[in-house]
Amino acid sequence: MVRTLESLHSEYKARTPRSMEQWERGKQTMPGGIIKGAYWKSPHPLYIDHASGCMLYDLDGNEYVDYANHHSATLLGHSHPDVVAAIHKELDRGIAFGNPTALEAEISEEIVARVPSIEKVRFSNSGTESSLHASRMIRAATGRRKIAKFEGAYHGSNDALEHSTNPALDAAGSIESPSVVPAHKGMSEGSEDEIVILPYSDRETVDLILREHKDEIAGVFFDGRPGMLDVSDDFASFLRDITKDLGMKLVVDEVVSFRTGPAGYQGLAGIQPDITIFGKVVGGGMPVGAIGGSAEMMDMLDNTGHPTGITQSGTFSGNNLTLAAGLATLRALTPEVYAHLDSIGQRLAQGLDQAYADAGIPCQVLQRGSVVNAYLTDRKVSDYRSFMTSDTATTTRINLALLLKGYNLGTAPMEFMLSSPLTDKHIDGFLEALSEVLAEED
Numbered sequence: 001m002v003r004t005l006e007s008l009h010s011e012y013k014a015r016t017p018r019s020m021e022q023w024e025r026g027k028q029t030m031p032g033g034i035i036k037g038a039y040w041k042s043p044h045p046l047y048i049d050h051a052s053g054c055m056l057y058d059l060d061g062n063e064y065v066d067y068a069n070h071h072s073a074t075l076l077g078h079s080h081p082d083v084v085a086a087i088h089k090e091l092d093r094g095i096a097f098g099n100p101t102a103l104e105a106e107i108s109e110e111i112v113a114r115v116p117s118i119e120k121v122r123f124s125n126s127g128t129e130s131s132l133h134a135s136r137m138i139r140a141a142t143g144r145r146k147i148a149k150f151e152g153a154y155h156g157s158n159d160a161l162e163h164s165t166n167p168a169l170d171a172a173g174s175i176e177s178p179s180v181v182p183a184h185k186g187m188s189e190g191s192e193d194e195i196v197i198l199p200y201s202d203r204e205t206v207d208l209i210l211r212e213h214k215d216e217i218a219g220v221f222f223d224g225r226p227g228m229l230d231v232s233d234d235f236a237s238f239l240r241d242i243t244k245d246l247g248m249k250l251v252v253d254e255v256v257s258f259r260t261g262p263a264g265y266q267g268l269a270g271i272q273p274d275i276t277i278f279g280k281v282v283g284g285g286m287p288v289g290a291i292g293g294s295a296e297m298m299d300m301l302d303n304t305g306h307p308t309g310i311t312q313s314g315t316f317s318g319n320n321l322t323l324a325a326g327l328a329t330l331r332a333l334t335p336e337v338y339a340h341l342d343s344i345g346q347r348l349a350q351g352l353d354q355a356y357a358d359a360g361i362p363c364q365v366l367q368r369g370s371v372v373n374a375y376l377t378d379r380k381v382s383d384y385r386s387f388m389t390s391d392t393a394t395t396t397r398i399n400l401a402l403l404l405k406g407y408n409l410g411t412a413p414m415e416f417m418l419s420s421p422l423t424d425k426h427i428d429g430f431l432e433a434l435s436e437v438l439a440e441e442d
């Protein structure tokens with residue numbers, strides 16, 4: 001079952017010599033040879049020459065159907081004509097003016113019209129920046145200093161929140177009282193005292209922990225991780241209710257999950273957070289972040305009358321190229337497009353179930369809209385601890401074998417971030433390739 005890593009690595013090296021050359025060159029001037037830490041490193045990163053629709057083309061001329069879509073950001077696939085046209089039009093006007101443009105109200109109106117919890121919006125440059133501002137806003141609004149977040153959730157490279165994002169299980173403490181595990185050396189030690197870790201899907205424990213810290217917690221950051229974790233919508237509603245009861249703010253992280261529906265995860269789960277943070281999809285492939293919420297929360301950032309004591313800005317926040325790409329993307333995301341994404345998502349999920357059952361490999365498949373994940377485990381994947389039971393070593397081999405057959409997957413054990421140019425034919429081709437991979441031996 002599935003070729004060995006050694007044989008897969010040697011075929012990959014033989015097929016991608018130009019990527020290897022670039023990596024060797026990069027090692028002279030960049031740590032690890034790469035410009036950021038998030039690239040596939042085993043045995044070397046895959047360097048892309050160009051991309052179009054649902055296809056990626058590497059430096060050696062190999063083609064891949066792209067199931068990763070720039071860390072989930074490109075929901076319309078690569079170089080969607082409306083998005084490219086909007087960027088071109090904006091380029092002709094100029095780059096980076098240092099003054100507002102008419103695009104600002106257009107994209108804000110688009111987001112407000114889609115998401116019932118949002119009355120006002122601000123833009124930043126990344127999900128990280130958005131989580132940073134949201135952390136300050138909920139502290140300022142409540143006068144409390146602690147923030148609660150879920151074990152295994154990532155809200156960006158923000159010291160206030162980058163704890164217990166992927167803790168080793170022997171350091172993670174008991175499920176009733178998860179330990180605070182900083183994700184990196186060098187983070188502020190003070191941040192460890194200001195964070196409270198919650199287990200996903202466990203109402204009783206969440207209830208106990210939040211009540212224990214009820215006068216200290218400003219708010220809860222929550223990414224429902226649709227299509228990634230089996231977190232029920234009831235759990236989301238419970239969280240909305242308890243945070244309201246305890247005077248805490250609920251911040252929903254839609255940086256990835258906004259791709260699951262017109263109003264994102266909160267629209268599917270039927271909850272209205274106090275603040276929502278965005279990234280990825282709302283920039284149409286350009287660098288982006290955004291923060292939205294009720295007028296009461298967002299007006300804390302309105303310093304036009306008297307100073308509120310809290311502000312939000314950023315040299316490139318809401319730059320005209322990002323806004324143009326984001327607006328064109330949101331306008332192209334019609335109900336029909338979401339229906340198509342859900343339909344291919346379901347087809348893929350059913351096929352994955354079948355392929356792994358046929359191969360006799362225990363597997364849990366999760367799907368919501370355009371997000372699909374397959375975990376090699378016989379446990380329901382509803383929190384970080386069950387997520388960690390997935391057989392990642394085998395999945396790594398499967399993913400590499402699929403890459404060699406022309407399929408580029410995301411980085412989680414087996415993650416698919418679908419895009420609208422994908423069709424049933426692409427999904428069926430992928431499933432055929434998966435069955436071959438599962439049957440292959442060296």
Ligand SMILES: Cc1ncc(COP(=O)(O)O)c(C=O)c1O
Nearest residue numbers: 126127128154155156255256279
């Ligand atoms: C759920 C979630 N929140 C926040 C972030 C941070 O976004 P950015 O990489 O734009 O800073 C990410 C990034 O992957 C994410 O997945």
